[in-house]
Amino acid sequence: MRNAIDLVLREARIAGSGPDVVDIGVHDGRIVAIGPHLACEAPAHNLDGRLVVPGFVETHIHLDKSHISDRCTIRQGTLAEAFAETTAAKRGFTVEDIYGRASRTLVKAISQGTTRVRTHVEIDPRIGFKGFNAIRKLKQDYAWAVDLEICVFPQEGLLNDPGTEELLIAACRDGADLIGGCPYVDSDPHGHIARVFAIAEQFDLDIDFHLDFDLDPSWMHLDEVLRQTERTGWGGRVTVGHATKLSAIDTQALAAVARRLAEVGVAVTVIPATDLFLMGRDHDHNVPRGVTPAHRLSAHGVTCSLATNNVLNPFTPYGDCSLIRMANLYANIAQVGRTSQIAALLDLVTTAPAKLMNLTDYGIAVGNPADVVVLDCTDEAAAIAELASPLLGFKRGRRTFERSAVAINWPQA
């Protein structure tokens, strides 16, 4: 045999590959064979026809400001309050504190079957490199379980906050994986967007913006992002997160924006938990959902992902880092009901975000790293509709977590 097999996962159903049950052979951390009844003596796990995915892909999370609910107070639940409370808490952050909280959150993500993560890290003259240094160490220390991508960004603004740009540039020089922006907090949003594109061009980095956080569709920073993406030829390398204004337009207008996004190559990350929590706070009843319809954009050819964003802080005082739960929440909000449509939502937390992050080695295929997560179900729709538990995970062929399937103690006959 050309490649020895040192681990085999038997009777797996690979998500997106039809109903056939196959064995997955692993050697030296990579997938070397996929097929029925692989002949080998290697240690085996029998998956009994359970569904496997190449791990969930989290495109948008804030590890550095996660787990601070105990230091903050939520009275109104508005965006302004979330900003004020988090900014105040940030003043007490140390590298050790950030590392400790971020690890707790990352371990949750690992235990939910996530194998690839893009985390947004705040850079400004007050926090300096504390978050960046903590998360860089985390990236190294947890490489056994997850590939962590660091997106540095100016959460408190860029042109309104002197000293921030120099720090962002230093972070890009010092190993940041990509650059983010947050134009809605800036005194000069278009200038902010232009500077982010300039830094991306200088360091040849992909871009991930925080956009919107309101429901007024009469104007959009998205237009400027699209224009700059075209101008710089950055199509396929730009993502916008939230994009809540797109939840406030009708089907026709949405189709027009979607065609532009697909044509120019701007991806969209939808963040159901945060947007549900913070949007529509000026309504005391019939509160709008404020969640952009990712599956509709996706149907128009836009690369979309569903993501976690904040965990246990004033922006989102919840979170278990489960992307299955996020897809289920989204399905419910967006009224996705047909079995085939529910099944397709699994793509928005696996293959589509992998495309958004331009990952070239993602997927259960020969030659790729043996990243495999076993779900307690046998088909894609059940994974989302029934919130299937991730039972077992491997990163580069090494087991990273396991969870027991529930056992019912039936009464004796």
Ligand SMILES: [Zn+2]
């Ligand atoms: Zn965010």
